[in-house]
Amino acid sequence: MERRPYGDTGIDLSILGFGGILVMDCGRKEASRIVAKSIDCGINYFDVAPSYGNAEERLGPALEPYRKEIFLACKTGERSGKRAEDELMQSLKNMKTDYFDLYQLHAMTTREDVNQAVAPDGIIPFLIDAKNKGIVRHIGFSAHSVEVAIELLELFDFDSVLFPLNWTHYFQADFGPQVVEKAVKKKVAVLALKALAFGKILDGEKKAFPKCWYVPIEDSELADLALRFTLSQKITAAIPPGEEKFFDMAMAIASNFKPINDQKIDYLKEKSCEAVPMFNLEGQA
Numbered sequence: 654m655e656r657r658p659y660g661d662t663g664i665d666l667s668i669l670g671f672g673g674i675l676v677m678d679c680g681r682k683e684a685s686r687i688v689a690k691s692i693d694c695g696i697n698y699f700d701v702a703p704s705y706g707n708a709e710e711r712l713g714p715a716l717e718p719y720r721k722e723i724f725l726a727c728k729t730g731e732r733s734g735k736r737a738e739d740e741l742m743q744s745l746k747n748m749k750t751d752y753f754d755l756y757q758l759h760a761m762t763t764r765e766d767v768n769q770a771v772a773p774d775g776i777i778p779f780l781i782d783a784k785n786k787g788i789v790r791h792i793g794f795s796a797h798s799v800e801v802a803i804e805l806l807e808l809f810d811f812d813s814v815l816f817p818l819n820w821t822h823y824f825q826a827d828f829g830p831q832v833v834e835k836a837v838k839k840k841v842a843v844l845a846l847k848a849l850a851f852g853k854i855l856d857g858e859k860k861a862f863p864k865c866w867y868v869p870i871e872d873s874e875l876a877d878l879a880l881r882f883t884l885s886q887k888i889t890a891a892i893p894p895g896e897e898k899f900f901d902m903a904m905a906i907a908s909n910f911k912p913i914n915d916q917k918i919d920y921l922k923e924k925s926c927e928a929v930p931m932f933n934l935e936g937q938a
Contacts, residue, residue, distance in 0.1 A: 654695030654908050657889045659724070660812055660842035662791065664754075666698040666724055666890045669907035670844065673701025673708040674864050674895030681714060687897060688715040692722075694904045698890050700815075700844075701748070702728040702759055703740055705895075709747035717749050725750065728759035728795065732769035734779030741783065752787060756780060757815060758794035761801050767808070777809060795846070797932055802832045806839055813842040818891070819850050820882045822932070824925040830886075837887050845891040848883035849876055849899055852928035864895035867931045873902060878921055880906045881913040 656665040671691050676684040701712050709727075716723065727744050731737040745751060758770055758777075770776050783789040795815035796802040802816055814836050822828035836843045850867045854860055862869060870876040880903055883891050893903035 667696045670698040670892040672892045674705045676711040677706040677708040684711040684715040700726040713748035724754045726755035728757040730759045737776045755791045756789040761796040815844040817847040818845040819847040821925040821928040843888040848891045885912045
């Protein structure tokens with residue numbers, strides 16, 4: 654599988670990442686099987702978070718034999734340094750490691766999130782200290798708002814941003830390219846979410862896939878175009894949905910990746926009109 658630079662750090666990541674939610678609620682043997690399969694395919698980028706149920710407890714033991722070969726990312730939803738420290742220590746224990754290659758502020762959403770994070774007792778001062786101690790090697794954040802992502806990129810020298818880069822949102826509301834442009838200008842690596850999402854689960858609709866809070870693309874041809882669209886942007890890697898069915902589909906696409914052409918992009922533009930956006934896109938363009 655192709656690998657791309659993680660910013661200007663000298664580290665190369667597989668263009669497809671492994672979302673830890675994949676192994677949530679799996680047995681230990683099942684988790685080990687899924688991890689081994691991904692390693693065999695060439696994946697070296699793994700991402701997890703405490704909010705993913707028991708994913709850390711399952712992923713940690715499964716990754717232990719490969720720890721020196723992979724790039725391990727984790728997240729925290731805490732905004733204060735003290736609470737983040739407690740969560741970081743627990744995540745390290747769960748993941749059976751003494752450091753994370755990347756530690757991210759999870760789901761930065763509002764101006765209040767930003768203000769809390771940069772306060773003297775906030776998480777960013779704590780993460781700087783953790784990085785100096787070698788517990789955290791790189792610092793990043795995830796966001797679902799263009800405005801918040803841009804503000805964070807201006808406030809602090811992050812190593813990466815994890816952001817939804819989805820074809821329907823690109824074409825419906827120009828949602829995402831501003832973040833990529835800003836990150837590239839600052840030499841910040843871009844990691845993508847929601848590449849294989851089609852749209853929002855409507856009120857009253859049944860959730861077909863327990864580990865997907867959106868409607869994933871089930872059609873293999875459309876999935877191929879969607880993931881190739883995202884991987885054709887100036888990004889390092891993309892993380893597919895947390896169901897093994899879609900992960901396998903994404904591995905096959907990424908293993909044979911070819912940039913998307915203009916004709917296929919025009920097709921996606923037309924197709925995007927059928928989707929209901931996952932986020933409120935008003936004012937995000």
